[in-house]
Amino acid sequence: MLFSSLIFLVMFLPIVLFGYFVLLRKWRPAQNVFLLCASLVFYAWGEPKFVFVMIGSILFNWMMGLLTDRFRDSKSAKLLVALDVAGNLGLLFIFKYLTFTLQNIKSLSGASFDVPQIALPIGISFFTFQAMSYVLDVYRGDGEVQKNPLYVGLYISLFPQLIAGPIVRYQTVAEEISGRKETWADFSEGVNRFLIGFLKKVLLANTMAVIADGIFDSTEPVSAAASWLGLIAYTLQIYYDFAGYSDMGIGLGRMFGFHFLENFDYPYISTSVTEFWRRWHISLGTWFRDYVYIPLGGSRVKKPRLVLNLFVVWLLTGIWHGANWTFVVWGLLYFVLLTVEKLTGIPGKLRGKAWLPVRYIVTMAFVCLGWLVFRAENLSAAWDYLRNMFGAGAAAAGDTFLYYIDNYIVYLVAAVVFSLPAAPWLRKKIDALPKAPRTVCDVLYTVGLIALFLVSVSFVVKGSYNPFIYFNF
């Protein structure tokens, strides 16, 4: 089920809110069980069979958590953690990478065998990483072991962050699973956040998707201008798609009293690739930093080891996103860029306001190049697209560029503006106003947000284009 679907908005959410806040009010264990059941229904929607994969993962990690806690001070603890990691990664490998691996073995060896086509359980990369985080945090003493399997289930499957994150670390919500406090202020903040995410997803991400998919998937040659437009639209699409979904997840969590950490912080204002990754998919970045990069030695090691550490982290980051060579190359592109930045210290050396535009343009150029590889079906398609952007492609038929500009210019401008910190800037200005005009602004904000929400719902009712990039990650 998607947050930006009618079934979620009209049926699932009202029922869950009613059950949680009205029927089971002030009865925490029942509320938790109810949330777990709701999360499993949410997950099972569309492909019920994969709910068993989820339940298996919950039971396995609950058991491994108990064992790890019990043998924490003995030598077996490391072995248990290794077993847990192997189990989780094994599950991920079977569903996500086995087909890809066999396809590559087949094409390299020339052997003849049937490659099984294995369907991918939704959000498997997210929930396996969360599950590993549970056992690792228990092992490191960063979180209390959870004896109740239902609560481990709730942590792993909690619907606000289930399908597309943010990847919630166990230590972040360990106490809130049984000891959270729902407040009206938190609920209101959650609603506000959910609505903002909903608008980002439905009005901006989906509209950018129309442009990006229309151009990237075009069977006719497209002009260089249209290719540029397609890549810019995809750059905006993936941001709003994922950041919007994260906002909705964080907002929904907040409604139920969970405080998830931020996942995005205006990544498209970054002036270095290092900064970009501090602002983009923060939960994944910190997961790899804390569970892979730092255990490998982090950056306080000799240069060759640093390079190796970065290589491992970015190879894994690339592969985490999908079983395709494009993701590997995308990850390695960042390995190269970040290694260069770390070893040469270039961004730090180019201080001063005069350098900012240069740094910004170079960073965004690399980010966009990365998204081009990320979006392409394969590396050859990425290369062809890149050539087309510089006019080396076939002559274009029709004017795709004009079509998209004529139709979506308002959405494009809005997408660019809101990818910059325009809203916090405006908020700051409003907060500095005297009370009366500030109240007027607040009323206008509330009315505007509700109006835009209703418009977004109308887009969902119409069944307009509603893809979700991170759905299968």
Place this chain on the structure above:
Amino acid sequence: MKKALSVIFLTVLCVLFFGTFCSGYFTDLRTMFSGYGGGLKGLILTVMEKDYLDERLNKDVFRHDNWIDLYGGALRLTGVCSLREDDGKHIVRTAGDGLAFVWAQRRPSAQQTEWIRSLRKAALETGADCWYVSIPQKTCPTETVYCDRGAANHSEETDRAYAAVFEDAGYRVLDLHARMHADGLRHEALYYRTDHHWTDSAAFWAACVAAQEIGLPTEHMDPDLYETEVFSKSFLGSEGKHLGRLYVGMDDFELRIPRFATRLTQTSDGEHPRAGTFSDTLFYREYLTRDTFKDSMYGAYLGGDKKLVRIRNELLPRGKRILLFKDSFGNSMASYLAPACGQLDLIDPRFYDGSSVLFAQQGKYDVIVVATTYLDLGKPD
């Protein structure tokens, strides 16, 4: 203020939830549950896998039509002038504030050419005159300005290509384009703004021109002999339904009722024969009050699309026998042509499942007229 926001949000959710249940969703669920015999487990799996609930919800959601209106209004406000639907339909707004489907350039297929020739051959054998009515499309590159500069307009090339095939096969071609220009009409004016069907006055005009050219009596083709009923701002055509009532508004719908005496019968498959005056026989008034989004007022002409319709004019029993190949927009023209014919048979090639050529051969018609759009032309026999 955020508390007020959450109160409004919860209110919206409540209204949507209860409103949707009351507006048919509950009935759908009940039907689904009562009709399923595969046990609870099977039911759960079916419901979840088939996305049944999602699909129904999009149709049953509380105030569905108003949501579409809001959607269209938002698109209009943000300058979206073209819509590409998942089913491949491409709708574009014109500078005249009309909506038009954009079609790719078409050339007559081998199958269509073959059908055109076979029909001509059959007509030759029975001695029937064979006409092709080349119908002006809603848009024309020399006349229409699309708000979306990326949309191409191939209507003229397509029209010429099809007319050439009919001419080659020996049909007499009634080129309504030429008559349209001679009569000072414009392409878009022939059609409803929100629809791809032509207006009542255009249908009447086309019937007059066709009657003249084919050699039918034209004494009833005087506009003054008809009274026009206008249903103000009440028609939302096929294109309009995709975008709602706030995008370009609604059309006035018109019907012409003869002031002269008429006595007709109409028979069609699966329906009781209708007999009486022109209005009683050919107009289905129930379509005028049906749901704007779910039904089309255009169904008022002849009750909408049927595979085969026979209209007899009891006041002109020796009048010409005409066979007209038409699709939905032809229903209006056919209605006004009927008082000038002895018998008018209508075949809709989209739905007719027999051999239309054989039907034409056996019917002893005086005139066979093909007046369908390119999409619906020439199904294999």
